[in-house]
Amino acid sequence: xxxxxxxxxxxxxxxxxxxxxxxxxxxxxxxxxxxxxxxxxxxxxxxxxxxxxxxxxxxxxxxxxxxxxxxxxxxxxx
Amino acid sequence: xxxxxxxxxxxxxxxxxxxxxxxxxxxxxxxxxxxxxxxxxxxxxxxxxxxxxxxxxxxxxxxxxxxxxxxxxxxxxxxxxxxxxxxxxxxxxxxxxxxxxxxxxxxxxxxxxxxxxxxxxxxxxxxxxxxxxxxxxxxxxxxxxxxxxxxxxxxxxxxxxxxxxxxxxxxxxxxxxxxxxxxxxxxxxxxxxxxxxxxxxxxxxxxxxxxxxxxxxxxxxxxxxxxx
Numbered sequence: 001x002x003x004x005x006x007x008x009x010x011x012x013x014x015x016x017x018x019x020x021x022x023x024x025x026x027x028x029x030x031x032x033x034x035x036x037x038x039x040x041x042x043x044x045x046x047x048x049x050x051x052x053x054x055x056x057x058x059x060x061x062x063x064x065x066x067x068x069x070x071x072x073x074x075x076x077x078x
Numbered sequence: 079x080x081x082x083x084x085x086x087x088x089x090x091x092x093x094x095x096x097x098x099x100x101x102x103x104x105x106x107x108x109x110x111x112x113x114x115x116x117x118x119x120x121x122x123x124x125x126x127x128x129x130x131x132x133x134x135x136x137x138x139x140x141x142x143x144x145x146x147x148x149x150x151x152x153x154x155x156x157x158x159x160x161x162x163x164x165x166x167x168x169x170x171x172x173x174x175x176x177x178x179x180x181x182x183x184x185x186x187x188x189x190x191x192x193x194x195x196x197x198x199x200x201x202x203x204x205x206x207x208x209x210x211x212x213x214x215x216x217x218x219x220x221x222x223x224x225x226x227x228x229x230x231x232x233x234x235x236x237x238x239x240x241x242x243x244x245x246x247x248x249x250x251x252x253x254x255x256x257x258x259x260x261x262x263x264x265x266x267x268x269x270x271x272x273x274x275x276x277x278x279x280x281x282x283x284x285x286x287x288x289x290x291x292x293x294x295x296x297x298x299x300x301x302x303x304x305x306x
Contacts, residue, residue, distance in 0.1 A: 038129070041182075046233045049235065
């Protein structure tokens with residue numbers, strides 16, 4: 001089953017969110033709740049968690065990209 | 079009904095040691111094994127490099143800083159370069175922040191308001207400056223708006239880390255070794271530089287707890303690190 005990795009809603013209200021780094025790569029195995037990416041506003045670092053156990057199958061936003069709350073930034077096959 | 083929080087004051091402690099404790103409390107909060115906690119500390123002189131740091135904002139080499147008695151450390155909070163040292167109160171709220179407030183951005187603005195209210199208790203008029211984080215006051219030495227409180231947080235598993243510093247009476251000359259938070263055209267100040275007889279950090283801590291509880295509808299009780 002495919003799961004989407006989504007920029008969490010608690011970053012809502014931030015003026016600009018940048019995807020700072022991926023902590024995983026395509027093919028990596030992750031567990032639900034693992035921190036897999038870091039996004040940041042000017043003063044807030046936010047860790048994005050894996051939504052499910054599985055394997056990273058797609059990275060849909062690059063490090064340095066400006067991203068939006070709710071944006072799909074990757075996919076997991078669980 | 080008010081939500082219960084703990085507060086712990088680590089006193090004077092190295093940044094690294096305090097961060098290790100902060101991460102331990104954070105982990106326990108995430109697991110539900112500890113209450114949300116306000117963690118207070120004072121550090122020996124150190125410059126911390128946030129995730130958004132730029133090399134140009136560090137004006138001295140690590141060797142030169144060491145000669146001045148200032149350590150250097152890369153850290154996981156957001157933001158640019160910050161200085162911490164004696165006479166500065168650091169508070170790190172370790173919170174499931176969405177239990178109290180909606181949105182990380184709103185949370186940051188409420189933290190700033192807590193500091194503004196603390197400063198108000200001492201007769202200082204703190205304010206925000208649009209586009210810049212932290213809290214600012216008019217520095218009577220220069221007549222300019224200067225930063226008295228810096229801010230940088232991280233959120234992991236929905237629980238916050240890092241937080242704010244309040245300059246009570248630090249060595250302001252140390253701030254000249256960096257461009258604080260990457261803001262070139264603004265100075266840093268302190269409660270003492272604004273003409274106050276500097277209150278003890280423990281007193282400022284207590285004022286912060288009172289203002290925090292009023293802002294977030296919480297009831298915060300003392301805890302010791304050994305109980306965590």
